[in-house]
Amino acid sequence: MPITKVSEEELKDQRLFIRRVCAVIHVFDHKPLAYTHSYGCQQNVSDGEKLDGMLADMGFGFTDTPDNADLVLYNTCAVRENAENRVFGNVGALKHLKEKNPDMVIAVCGCMVQQEHIAERMHKRFPYVDLIFGTHVLHKFPELLYSIYEKRKRVVCIPESDGVVAEGLPVRRESSFRASVPIMYGCNNFCTYCVVPKVRGRERSREPESVISEVRGLIEKGYKEILLLGQNVNSYGKGGDVDFPELLRKLDAIDGEFVISFMTSHPRDCSHELIDVIADSRHISHHLHLPVQSGSDRILKLMNRHYDTKRYLDLVQYARSRIADIQLTTDIIVGFPGEQRDDFDKTLELMKAVKYDSAFTFIYSRREGTKAAEMDDPVPDEEKGKWFRELLDVQGAIGEKAYEKYVGMTLRVLCEGRGRTDGKLLTGKSRQNIIVDFVGDDGLLGSFVDVKITKSLPWALVGEVVK
Ligand code: SAH
Ligand code: SF4
Numbered sequence: 001m002p003i004t005k006v007s008e009e010e011l012k013d014q015r016l017f018i019r020r021v022c023a024v025i026h027v028f029d030h031k032p033l034a035y036t037h038s039y040g041c042q043q044n045v046s047d048g049e050k051l052d053g054m055l056a057d058m059g060f061g062f063t064d065t066p067d068n069a070d071l072v073l074y075n076t077c078a079v080r081e082n083a084e085n086r087v088f089g090n091v092g093a094l095k096h097l098k099e100k101n102p103d104m105v106i107a108v109c110g111c112m113v114q115q116e117h118i119a120e121r122m123h124k125r126f127p128y129v130d131l132i133f134g135t136h137v138l139h140k141f142p143e144l145l146y147s148i149y150e151k152r153k154r155v156v157c158i159p160e161s162d163g164v165v166a167e168g169l170p171v172r173r174e175s176s177f178r179a180s181v182p183i184m185y186g187c188n189n190f191c192t193y194c195v196v197p198k199v200r201g202r203e204r205s206r207e208p209e210s211v212i213s214e215v216r217g218l219i220e221k222g223y224k225e226i227l228l229l230g231q232n233v234n235s236y237g238k239g240g241d242v243d244f245p246e247l248l249r250k251l252d253a254i255d256g257e258f259v260i261s262f263m264t265s266h267p268r269d270c271s272h273e274l275i276d277v278i279a280d281s282r283h284i285s286h287h288l289h290l291p292v293q294s295g296s297d298r299i300l301k302l303m304n305r306h307y308d309t310k311r312y313l314d315l316v317q318y319a320r321s322r323i324a325d326i327q328l329t330t331d332i333i334v335g336f337p338g339e340q341r342d343d344f345d346k347t348l349e350l351m352k353a354v355k356y357d358s359a360f361t362f363i364y365s366r367r368e369g370t371k372a373a374e375m376d377d378p379v380p381d382e383e384k385g386k387w388f389r390e391l392l393d394v395q396g397a398i399g400e401k402a403y404e405k406y407v408g409m410t411l412r413v414l415c416e417g418r419g420r421t422d423g424k425l426l427t428g429k430s431r432q433n434i435i436v437d438f439v440g441d442d443g444l445l446g447s448f449v450d451v452k453i454t455k456s457l458p459w460a461l462v463g464e465v466v467k
Pocket of ligand 1 (some may be wrong): 332
């Protein structure tokens with residue numbers, strides 16, 4: 001599929017709008033402040049860094065509360081209903097602030113409002129929301145914001161589209177040593193429960209040269225951890241010369257000390273070749289997030305996942321045989337329409353067989369416009385809740401011991417800050433993407449250190465710096 005790139009002229013237009021907004025807000029009697037928040041996945045957080053980048057270029061400062069903000073921007077998630085409810089609640093709570101400060105601009109964007117029925121509801125229910133825009137016009141934020149300041153009229157912009165790729169947008173990164181780099185956008189998998197293909201458009205990959213030069217630039221600037229993003233990174237570059245394993249090889253060839261991790265790997269397309277590339281690499285993280293979703297082949301078929309448990313277990317076995325210290329994590333959905341107790345039992349069996357280091361578990365949430373939304377869903381919520389708690393217990397017991405295998409190993413750790421639970425300790429992430437706490441001084445921040453692991457906790461490791 002050809003990539004629809006946003007043209008250089010269009011990007012130039014947006015830079016012009018950036019300057020126009022700059023001129024408008026320049027006359028304020030104070031430096032205007034933006035409060036922005038991105039919900040949901042890393043991809044959305046990465047979009048949020050671009051929205052922040054555009055705001056910074058427009059002359060905004062940032063605040064960590066909506067109370068004193070001149071602009072509030074919520075970048076929303078649609079993957080489950082509770083994410084949407086949270087946004088409705090948070091937008092509702094802005095009413096009194098807008099009454100106090102009618103000049104405040106309120107904007108809502110992202111996956112949730114890319115759904116027409118939600119955008120309509122948002123528009124009707126919250127007349128004080130000024131701007132609603134979808135996922136395909138993120139790069140047009142300066143133009144949309146300018147029209148709010150100029151006309152003071154509400155704007156809704158959610159064009160239907162297969163999606164575009166916009167290169168070179170400004171980025172305001174949250175961290176000075178950890179950076180996300182999207183390598184592809186959208187999704188063509190159409191898992192029957194999932195709204196992502198509907199709100200994010202068709203799968204499209206960035207050109208390998210763009211990805212490689214961005215990563216190279218980040219490493220030159222001192223970034224130490226690069227997270228490559230895509231809904232299904234294994235289908236990166238389909239139809240082109242550089243597929244995902246090849247992209248990883250090229251990135252791994254860059255010199256320097258850094259770690260490259262990626263999300264998310266779909267088990268259908270995850271290959272032995274990919275695992276070999278990780279095993280033989282210098283920089284690629286020994287963490288594989290391989291969402292299984294269910295342990296029942298019948299349910300996997302209904303989910304349209306295109307793999308069965310046999311293939312999945314083969315991948316796990318191969319990954320563990322090639323990369324002994326690999327951290328393996330997963331996503332699981334409980335209560336998919338039509339799931340029976342014996343299907344759920346198979347999920348429990350699979351979890352016990354694989355012994356994940358950790359698992360992200362979700363109760364199925366009905367998403368309008370998906371195939372699963374039309375399927376019979378006879379199991380009552382209470383029953384699904386019971387299964388969910390059972391799953392948490394089983395994974396809890398596995399997770400309790402999962403990190404024990406690292407005790408005694410010396411792991412190279414990127415030191416990221418002071419510990420959240422114990423401020424006396426430094427904390428960082430190992431190449432396996434596991435939190436490691438250790439004693440050390442602030443001079444180590446942002447650098448790699450060897451830590452001998454002395455103790456394992458369910459969610460972290462503790463160790464001592466090897467001199
Ligand atoms: N592209 C990624 C994940 C995207 S969404 C992948 O395919 O792995 C992240 C996770 O949310 C999914 O793995 C799934 O477990 C969960 N999820 C997606 N849609 C859901 C729904 N309708 N209800 C409950 N969980 C869902
Ligand atoms: Fe959703 Fe499936 Fe695409 Fe992941 S691969 S984003 S779960 S449709």
